Amino acid sequence: MDEAETSNIFYVPASNLPNITPPDSYNPFRSQPVPLIIDNGSSNLRFGFSTSTSPHSSPNVIAKYKERKFNQSLLLFGDAIDAESGAKSQGKTPWESDVLLNFDAMENALDYAFVRLGIDAEGIEHPVLMTERLCSPLHSRALTSELMFEQYSVPSLTYCVDSVMSFYQNNKPTSGSTFSADGLVVSFNTASTSVIPILNGKGVLSHAKRIPWGTQQSTEYLLKLIQLKYSSFPTRVTSAQASWMLHNFCSFATDYPAVLRSLKMPASMRAAERIIQFPFAIPVVEEKTEEEITRIAEKRKEQGKKLQELAAKSRMEKLAKKENDLQYLTNLKEGKSENKREWMHTLQVEGFDDEAALDETIKKLEADVKRARKKDPDGQDDVIFPVPQLDEEGIKEKKKQKLMKAGFDARARARREKEKEREEKEAEERREEEERESNFDDWAARLRREQEAIMNKIKERGRRKAALSDRKSAAAQARMKNIASLAADERVSKKKRKAGAEDMFGADDEDWQIYRKLNAAAVSSDEEEEFNQLRIIESKLLMHDPTFTAQHTHASITSQRSALISAFRPQYEEGDIEGSARIHLNTERWRVCETFFSPGMAGVDSAGLGEVLQSILARFSEAEKARLVKNVFITGGPSQFPGLQERLHGTLRPILPPEMYLGDIVRAANPSLDAWRGMASFANTDEFHQVGVTAEEYQEWGGERIKRWWGGNCNSVV
Amino acid sequence: MPPKGTTKKKAANDGSTTHTPTLAEQLSYLHSPRPFKNPNYTKNANRRTKNLKTVLGQEREKERVERERRRQERDNQAMDIFEVKKELAEVDEEISTYLSIEAPPSVLPQRHYCDITGLEAPYTDPRTGLRYHDKSVYELIKNLSPSAAKDYLAARGVNPVVR
Numbered sequence: 001m002d003e004a005e006t007s008n009i010f011y012v013p014a015s016n017l018p019n020i021t022p023p024d025s026y027n028p029f030r031s032q033p034v035p036l037i038i039d040n041g042s043s044n045l046r047f048g049f050s051t052s053t054s055p056h057s058s059p060n061v062i063a064k065y066k067e068r069k070f071n072q073s074l075l076l077f078g079d080a081i082d083a084e085s086g087a088k089s090q091g092k093t094p095w096e097s098d099v100l101l102n103f104d105a106m107e108n109a110l111d112y113a114f115v116r117l118g119i120d121a122e123g124i125e126h127p128v129l130m131t132e133r134l135c136s137p138l139h140s141r142a143l144t145s146e147l148m149f150e151q152y153s154v155p156s157l158t159y160c161v162d163s164v165m166s167f168y169q170n171n172k173p174t175s176g177s178t179f180s181a182d183g184l185v186v187s188f189n190t191a192s193t194s195v196i197p198i199l200n201g202k203g204v205l206s207h208a209k210r211i212p213w214g215t216q217q218s219t220e221y222l223l224k225l226i227q228l229k230y231s232s233f234p235t236r237v238t239s240a241q242a243s244w245m246l247h248n249f250c251s252f253a254t255d256y257p258a259v260l261r262s263l264k265m266p267a268s269m270r271a272a273e274r275i276i277q278f279p280f281a282i283p284v285v286e287e288k289t290e291e292e293i294t295r296i297a298e299k300r301k302e303q304g305k306k307l308q309e310l311a312a313k314s315r316m317e318k319l320a321k322k323e324n325d326l327q328y329l330t331n332l333k334e335g336k337s338e339n340k341r342e343w344m345h346t347l348q349v350e351g352f353d354d355e356a357a358l359d360e361t362i363k364k365l366e367a368d369v370k371r372a373r374k375k376d377p378d379g380q381d382d383v384i385f386p387v388p389q390l391d392e393e394g395i396k397e398k399k400k401q402k403l404m405k406a407g408f409d410a411r412a413r414a415r416r417e418k419e420k421e422r423e424e425k426e427a428e429e430r431r432e433e434e435e436r437e438s439n440f441d442d443w444a445a446r447l448r449r450e451q452e453a454i455m456n457k458i459k460e461r462g463r464r465k466a467a468l469s470d471r472k473s474a475a476a477q478a479r480m481k482n483i484a485s486l487a488a489d490e491r492v493s494k495k496k497r498k499a500g501a502e503d504m505f506g507a508d509d510e511d512w513q514i515y516r517k518l519n520a521a522a523v524s525s526d527e528e529e530e531f532n533q534l535r536i537i538e539s540k541l542l543m544h545d546p547t548f549t550a551q552h553t554h555a556s557i558t559s560q561r562s563a564l565i566s567a568f569r570p571q572y573e574e575g576d577i578e579g580s581a582r583i584h585l586n587t588e589r590w591r592v593c594e595t596f597f598s599p600g601m602a603g604v605d606s607a608g609l610g611e612v613l614q615s616i617l618a619r620f621s622e623a624e625k626a627r628l629v630k631n632v633f634i635t636g637g638p639s640q641f642p643g644l645q646e647r648l649h650g651t652l653r654p655i656l657p658p659e660m661y662l663g664d665i666v667r668a669a670n671p672s673l674d675a676w677r678g679m680a681s682f683a684n685t686d687e688f689h690q691v692g693v694t695a696e697e698y699q700e701w702g703g704e705r706i707k708r709w710w711g712g713n714c715n716s717v718v
Numbered sequence: 719m720p721p722k723g724t725t726k727k728k729a730a731n732d733g734s735t736t737h738t739p740t741l742a743e744q745l746s747y748l749h750s751p752r753p754f755k756n757p758n759y760t761k762n763a764n765r766r767t768k769n770l771k772t773v774l775g776q777e778r779e780k781e782r783v784e785r786e787r788r789r790q791e792r793d794n795q796a797m798d799i800f801e802v803k804k805e806l807a808e809v810d811e812e813i814s815t816y817l818s819i820e821a822p823p824s825v826l827p828q829r830h831y832c833d834i835t836g837l838e839a840p841y842t843d844p845r846t847g848l849r850y851h852d853k854s855v856y857e858l859i860k861n862l863s864p865s866a867a868k869d870y871l872a873a874r875g876v877n878p879v880v881r
Binding site for chain 2: 212568
């Protein structure tokens, strides 16, 4: 179990820019037949001369990218791709899940390797030792050989299997004797995991097995799990970050079901989790200070006032103009001369058809003027004239006043009713208070019962709604029956129809209730009323009853998430930006590594590591089995995850006879570099020169054939 | 022989106005000389990047041809029917290719794990097919959209075609 850590929060590492290092100097190696070692891995390319202690290592990715700013084409390799953000999407690897397919990229990678080593001679004049996959397809091998022999003119080329070389490095024979160790090599590669038995220093490759599940697939699986769990995560999680998480937080469980059973408790799940904090940005809220707020308010008021003034002015102007017009027309009317024709002519000049039109216009103008005068806040005429003295206008005014009085009366009535209601409510509240004070428990119990009843009703409603959506439920079938009976022809029996009677649906008011049952989607007003009542009851209880807390309210009960789910995926508040950019890893830490032992969990139909080990060991005799399990060796990136050795031990022990000795699972001293080191030390022995394919042999046999030796493949061998 | 650094810088600078080369340009080796390459070598047409499937298909063909060939050889050399049978068995064992190395499908009974939480899952939801751990997880599943449910199933490798 994990110790409690003070801070469980880990920050995603920021990417570093690569450094520029000058290429090596070639001088020590010029014109010397020092072997050149290339560990061609799916994730990293490691290369160097066999006399160096450690190789150059960098990710095996090429990017050919045309930079926009200065219009330069760039060719970047490995770490250098981080220097240019746009190049990452253009990255190509020579490997495609364990098989060497992209030879353009391979050529560029090899170019980089040789440029880095500073080779400036014509052609590579060193014998080369390269790795290939276990039983690599002949196509890949042929093209690689072609590349090496014809493009780079190497004198001789040897292929080996990287895991066997790593084994060799860790079980090196004393100088002089041949390599004759026994053991079982479990190698975790990028896109596969292979198990190779080695007897007498020779790999029994016919009995080796390869599982198509490696680091790459584990990383993708972890990424998928995170995306499913955090479907609304603010930032995108990249595979590089997923890979970092895999390497730092995931471990193998010795007994996976037991681990799961312990994680079932929310408390232990919370203890076992790791929190990854992603970078987040707090939005800057511009808080206006008090002064600014008042200033803005004042500005607005001023603008409003200005507008009002403008409006008043324009109104005055219009009024003045109308008055002028009125005056002019009245004068005109008064100054009407006796001569009809002249009068008509004058009217027409003014634009009126006849005298009636002139009168109308005068009247309209008078009314407008009067209205405008009335709108001005000086003086409102509220004079009530007795009826006989009124003229047309007076009547209109009287009507208006009657309406106003009626409105006033109605409002007074409404006010009185409201007061009555309020008094009733107060009386009721007083009654309740008395009840409460006299017999608190009963009152509380009564209210609680009411609350439960309403909650039950709401639940029933919800259940009914859910049942209606399911086509086969009883409620839905009842509904269909209702519809069918409404639409049936036999609503009125045949006899009655003959007598002239008709369908009497609707005569009775209760008939219409059937539409409530039929219409499943409508939210009836009943629901709202229920919610209101519930709220009132709950507020009363909250106020007076000390044992009724906010947790008992309907709202909190419905939205309560189980403790397990909140431990599995904690929910942060809306505004908590830092919290919402966090990822909690709890069960994923073991789940991802468990896939090595049962790829079926992730949908890959293949036997897991335990099963494969069992089937391989079953093909050997007892004596050989004993020799193999004495020395179980693991290598590769995931071999560094904690818990692997115990797990393998636990897997192997039950399938072996009890008296057979199962040695400790040995891990490579340096899982990433040991293969290269093994190759380097092998290249310095004499045996190396006998197992390589020389240029002449290549010309004769083609690129597919190789010589059989203990460290190489055995397909298409001579 | 001038040190490699300057040739790289010069190569980056020509063709553009003088500007300090960016980090990426300094790391780029597009323009660095490669004397070790054979200029006469022409790319084999075969080298076009092939699909993984076609490569594996080719492997299978080659394996079959090889097996036939070896069988022929043994036939010609065989003295005795028993020997032939024994050697046939040997021959079949010896040939190991990329495909024969692959692990067989699992024969152990599958354990059911919860699709959402990863814990043990005794129950399966009939509507979506997801496996779940207990009733609170089931509440969560009920509120999932169909596409989210399909994503969970795809993570397990079950791809429902018609749903």
